Amino acid sequence: MVFMKEILNDIEQWLTQGHAVALATVVNTVGSSPREKGAVMAVSEAGEVTGSISGGCVEAAVVEEALGAIAQGQPRLLTYGVADELGLQVGLTCGGTIQVFVESLELASAQKNLPLPVIFDAIRKASEQSIALCTVVAGKCVGAKMIVTDNNQRFGFLGSQDLDQVVALEAQGFLSQGLRDIRYYGINGECHQTDLAVFIHSFARLPHLIIFGAVDFTRSLCKLAKMLGYRVTICDPRSSLNTPKRFPEADEIVVDWPSNYLQTTTVDSHTSIAVLTHDPKFDLPILVNAVRTPAAYIGAMGSRKATAERIERLKEAGLSTAEINRITAPIGLDIGAITPDETAVSIMAEIIAQRSGRSGGRLNANQNLIHPRISQFNQQQEVISLC
Incomplete structure (x- = not known):
């Protein structure tokens, strides 16, 4: 999966060398898809390619469209769909449908009043x-761009003040959840109309995983969390154990009492907390402070007996039932994990499931959608079949 930040250097290099460049972005999917919304691929006028949007012959077709966008200077919204039985032949092996927005990029251009x-x-x-x-990506002022920050600043415009205000409000909701999706509006931002389509792509701060306890399981959890795009902090007061040499993948090593660190650091809805200390003198103060933060996830390691004893101590410390219920303990999903690496998978799977609002059960045990269907295509959009 390739996102915009990963190919910026290639794009800038081509542009500074004087080459014309087109950018293709997956802006919508229906059904299963080989790439998520927000996946990108850039194409230079010489036919060089960086990034990926499908992995099959859809990419060959998009390269041709990208070269056309460069030659004509016109953006375009394309829809590719295939029948399931033809999926293996054409590249969309899941039989899904994707929409791709293709636009030319110019370093000196204002990109509709927002410089590149x-x-x-x-x-x-x-x-x-x-x-x-x-x-x-479709309708009046196609290609127009606006940046909305998490403190509600706006740069650029989409065509009208009313539309900008409506889209900015929706963008704030996207930022809080790290979403990327297409939305349809009227010319002046009216809901439930399809005069134009706007792709809202949130680039959110990295989710933060705070691991309390420099124990054997910590490095495996740190390594896996980094692979999944998390910023990782390890906090433990034992300087001989909590070192960069033991945990080279960590973004931050904090040698301090966990309860002190938790009271002085920023914890928000993008923060997950994993308490691996399983030592009352450490984990009780941590958990008492943790449940009073807006952390998205709080998990604590320990056997069922240790967990039951901890719950009694937390009650004695004054925590309510609701506060105690915020703590997932024993930590992780029930996958039979034994080794540190397996335990790390169990913990990160639980964090992902909670973030996604899923139970973490087996996919074949239910008929729920594998991927949440946030939006559908505009029914007026023509589907280009590759078969």
């Missing part, structure tokens, strides 16, 4: 300040 360097800089700094990049 400003867009690139905002994307690069999204780890410090979350942004949503809103692009009109």
Whole structure:
């Protein structure tokens, strides 16, 4: 899965060398799809390609469309769909349907009143300040862009003040959940109309995993969390155990009492807390403070007996039933994990399931959608079949 931030250097290199460039972005999917919304691929006028949007012959077709967008200077919204039985032949092996927005990029162009360097800089700094990049992909002012920050600043415009306000409001909701999706509006931002389509792509701060306890399981959890795109902090007061040498993948090593650190650091809805200490003198103060934060996930390691004893101590410490119920303990999903690596999978799977609002059960045990269907295509959009 390739997102915009990963190919910015290639795009800028081509542009500074004087080459024309087109960008293709997956803006919508229906059914199973080989790539998520927000996947990107850039094409230079020389036919060089960076990134990926499908992995099959859809990409060959999009390369041709990208070269056409460069030659004509006109963006285009394309829809590719195939029948399940033809999926293996054409590349969309899941039999799904994707919409791809293709646009030419020019370094000196204002990109509809929003300069390209400003867009690139905002994307690069999204780890410090979350942004949503809103692009009109169909209708009036196609290609127009607006950046909305997490403190509700706006840069650029989409065509009308009313539309900008409505899209900015929706973009704030996208930022809070890290979403990427297409939305349909009237010319002046009216809901339930399809005069134009806007792709809202949130570039949110990295989710933060705080691991309390420099124990054997910690490195495996840290490594896996980094693979999944988390910023990882390890906190433990034991300086001989909590070292960069033991945990080279960690973004931050904090040698301090966990309860002190938790009281002085920022914890928000993008933060997950894993308490691996399974030692009352550490984990009780941590958990008492943790449940009073807006952390998205709080998990604590320990046997069922240790968990039951901990619950009694938490009650004695004054925690309510609702506060105690915020703690997932024993930590992780029931997958029979034994080794540190397996335990890390169990914990991260539970964090992902909770973030997604899923139970973590087996897919074949229910008929729920594998991927949440947030939006459907505009029914007026023609589907291009590749068979």
